[in-house]
């Protein structure tokens with residue numbers, strides 16, 4: 001049977017700062033995949049710079065186009081105003097919510113490179129709940145009538161619904177990573193144990209919210225022992241988690257965390273594998289995926305042509321993986337790893353002297 | 368003039384697990400200070416083990432004795448039940464609140480020791496707001512009537528009152544650390560810049576609560592430019608903070624953070640200086656101080672006589688410092704550092720084979 005493949009339509013949202021440099025880099029790699037899928041790219045607006053021009057950080061047109069026309073997207077990075085700006089609210093947080101991208105998937109894997117001879121050997125996947133916790137942005141300020149001073153409150157929401165679906169994803173990912181390791185022995189370098197899910201929480205203080213989180217995620221395994229029986233389950237308080245991550249990062253496989261803990265842990269984990277400039281993420285929902293480098297907009301180096309494109313390129317690979325093209329994703333990862341292993345073409349954040357374009361060209365040559 | 372010094376009355380609350388081993392160790396050192404202050408120690412109950420026996424984790428008698436009779440206290444560690452236990456609530460969080468110990472002061476300093484040849488050189492002081500944020504424990508669970516599923520909420524409180532007093536402490540500590548460095552050049556090893564306060568927040572998401580935090584702490588300097596003009600001020604988002612802490616820990620002097628971020632950051636920082644077993648803290652109020660090692664109750668090694676007593680001993684030194692005996696505190700720190708530099712008598716967490724008692728004896732010999 002011959003099928004005419006319609007192209008994959010991907011929204012590109014470079015947003016602010018180096019987002020404008022690394023998203024075109026990732027696009028170039030996607031377009032250059034040998035025998036790769038056909039893409040149709042559409043440029044979309046969002047970000048703080050766009051807000052300063054127009055008064056909105058996330059135009060409705062961007063949401064509508066993504067929802068009605070695209071299978072996936074690549075998001076760059078947003079600049080955060082250094083102080084509260086009336087009417088401004090983070091477009092990335094809003095996009096996750098509008099598209100119901102309920103899991104933020106962040107693989108953190110050692111980067112074999114002569115630039116980091118003493119790197120720890122790790123291969124962990126952080127899965128961050130992406131829709132609630134303190135990110136619901138339900139906040140208010142009052143005046144304490146007794147003192148005349150300001151008091152502010154934020155609501156932290158943890159639901160059984162959201163905890164269950166992201167917990168289920170964590171156990172499924174633990175199994176699929178195990179399968180990949182069996183297929184590709186190279187992937188067994190760093191993880192040789194049973195698949196494992198580490199549940200992060202702080203239920204010794206937040207016994208009700210984190211208590212619900214912990215119980216719900218535990219129940220995913222407990223209620224499906226046939227399916228997930230081979231996956232070990234452990235728990236870790238968030239403070240000790242950060243400690244353990246730096247002491248024994250090789251003891252983690254899949255880590256699942258509420259939104260804010262996941263945000264903090266994944267930036268921290270990036271410090272273990274060279275630089276924030278190499279760590280990708282995917283915002284995953286049931287019908288849409290959005291790749292997003294973990295790094296920020298890096299205003300200090302924006303416009304200089306030296307931003308590390310690897311996090312964005314790996315985010316494009318993650319996008320491919322989740323859109324059903326794991327073989328092309330794998331090729332892209334291998335090309336990136338070859339350039340890192342080679343150690344000749346690295347941006348300054350990795351101790352090199354190469355430009356964004358030079359790194360892109362080096363990866364292209366390895367494809 | 369001859370004054371009869373009345374003894375310092377100190378409450379000892381070993382609580383759970385290795386708390387029962389490290390608090391007696393710290394007590395022994397305090398009693399053995401050459402020409403040291405006179406102490407009167409009083410043993411007080413609290414903890415999860417006490418809860419299991421009596422149904423209360425923090426008896427009123429402990430609070431009353433501390434409030435009415437003691438100048439300070441030493442707290443060991445609490446075990447957290449692995450799941451929600453009706454009626455149980457963390458006694459350490461409650462003690463901080465009852466005694467209005469509004470700042471948790473956590474110095475993290477490189478430990479010169481042959482056991483850690485590649486240690487980073489850092490000398491930071493983390494000041495953690497100690498009374499609010501998610502630690503107010505205002506939580507509730509509801510049932511979503513549409514789905515029948517559980518939804519839980521927690522309140523996060525940030526007040527101008529609490530932010531201002533802990534922010535003021537941060538700037539004062541930055542100045543007093545600077546003074547100490549001038550007096551004791553040895554202390555300038557790791558910090559050679561202007562005094563600096565780093566304000567940690569996540570106001571790009573929590574614009575109202577963390578916005579209030581950030582503005583209030585900034586205002587401490589802005590409204591007292593004469594007093595604090597020599598102190599540099601910078602801000603850091605909590606996710607990037609953890610990243611930066613591991614990439615360039617030597618760039619921090621005083622770090623001030625809301626309660627939960629401070630909890631996470633200080634455990635993480637401990638990983639940079641050898642072990643959680645060496646990092647002390649003091650819970651500081653206007654009229655009371657409680658020393659507390661940053662580590663937990665370590666049920667896995669409790670009762671084996673191999674717990675590292677250094678965090679508790681340094682917490683005793685911090686207690687002395689805040690009770691107006693900086694010279695004795697300094698002697699205690701020096702003795703601890705001599706044992707670490709020596710590297711012959713270390714507990715297993717630091718790669719050694721010594722017992723708690725052997726470490727105590729080694730420190731005693733250096734006094």
Ligand SMILES: CC(C)[C@H](C(=O)O)[C@@H](O)C(=O)O
Nearest residue numbers: 078090092093263571572606
């Ligand atoms: C920019 C910010 C709102 C965002 C977050 O906290 O989620 C970022 O740190 C991230 O991790 O994607």
Ligand SMILES: CC(C)[C@H](C(=O)O)[C@@H](O)C(=O)O
Nearest residue numbers: 204205239445457459460630
């Ligand atoms: C035991 C726990 C409640 C406590 C906290 O989170 O404050 C501990 O982690 C600490 O840092 O003292």
